[in-house]
Amino acid sequence: LELRKPVALVKSKGNVFLVDGDGIRLPGRYYKWPNSNEHTVSILVDKLEDVPISGKKWNDQRVLAGVDLVKFLKKNKADELFRIKHVDVSGVGSRFLTRKSDIILWTKNGIQIKWGCSPLCGDADELSDADKLRNLFSVARVTGNKFDGLKYVDVRWTRPVVKR
Numbered sequence: 019l020e021l022r023k024p025v026a027l028v029k030s031k032g033n034v035f036l037v038d039g040d041g042i043r044l045p046g047r048y049y050k051w052p053n054s055n056e057h058t059v060s061i062l063v064d065k066l067e068d069v070p071i072s073g074k075k076w077n078d079q080r081v082l083a084g085v086d087l088v089k090f091l092k093k094n095k096a097d098e099l100f101r102i103k104h105v106d107v108s109g110v111g112s113r114f115l116t117r118k119s120d121i122i123l124w125t126k127n128g129i130q131i132k133w134g135c136s137p138l139c140g141d142a143d144e145l146s147d148a149d150k151l152r153n154l155f156s157v158a159r160v161t162g163n164k165f166d167g168l169k170y171v172d173v174r175w176t177r178p179v180v181k182r
Contacts, residue, residue, distance in 0.1 A: 024051045026088045026105075028081055030063045037061070039089050041082045045072035057098045059088050064108035080107040083136035087121060090147050099163055100154065101126040110136060119174060129165045134174035145174065153178040 022038040029035075036044035036051065052058035061084035068077055076082060084107040091097040091105075104124040111120070119132035120139065131154065135144045145153075153173035157165070157180060165171060172179040 024049060025085060025092070027052075027058060027060045028063065028066075028076075028084070029060045029104075030066045033066070033069075035069065037076065037081065037085055039085065041076045041085050043070050043072055043074060043076060059091070059097050059102055060104045061085065061088065062104050062106040062108060079138055080110040083107050083110050083121065083138050086138070087133070087136065087147070090151075094151060096151060096154070100131070100158065101164065102131075107136075111139070119172070125165065127164060127166075129168055130170035132170060132172040132174055145176070150174070 022040075022042060022044055024036040024044055025039045026037055027034055028037050034046075036046055036049060038044055061081060063078070063080050063084075066078060070076055084105045087105055088097070091102060096102065102123050103126045106122045106124060107120070109118055109120045109122070112118075120135045121133040123131035123133055125131070133150060135141050137147065150173040154171065157171050157173075157178050161168060161180070167182055169181045
């Protein structure tokens, strides 16, 4: 018997699924999660191609990239500190077509954090998640951890960019 703990919600077009830290879809009927006192992060995907049955791993690389990032943020307690509400992975794999950030984090007060590419893309010149988090902390030192007055924070570069 293996008891798995949800790490995030996967949301797509009104559908909600539970996922654990290994990318396994969990059956919702066995869990009362999230608790009202627990901070929850949702992984947003515009259109899911293949939804696995409960107990099976997601094949969608966007969902797996979201799970990895949520685990990283939770491990560093950044999800609660910066009040991260959503990790939008809809753009994973389309960066070269759109020139936009593959992953966008959304805070509870609606601020975008442009995260860039996931480690799954294997881009050699992409900053590591640790470097991006360092950039986010450097912006928070100046503006506060709620990023009041900002439209977005872009941590993809060696020096972070903000727009008011």
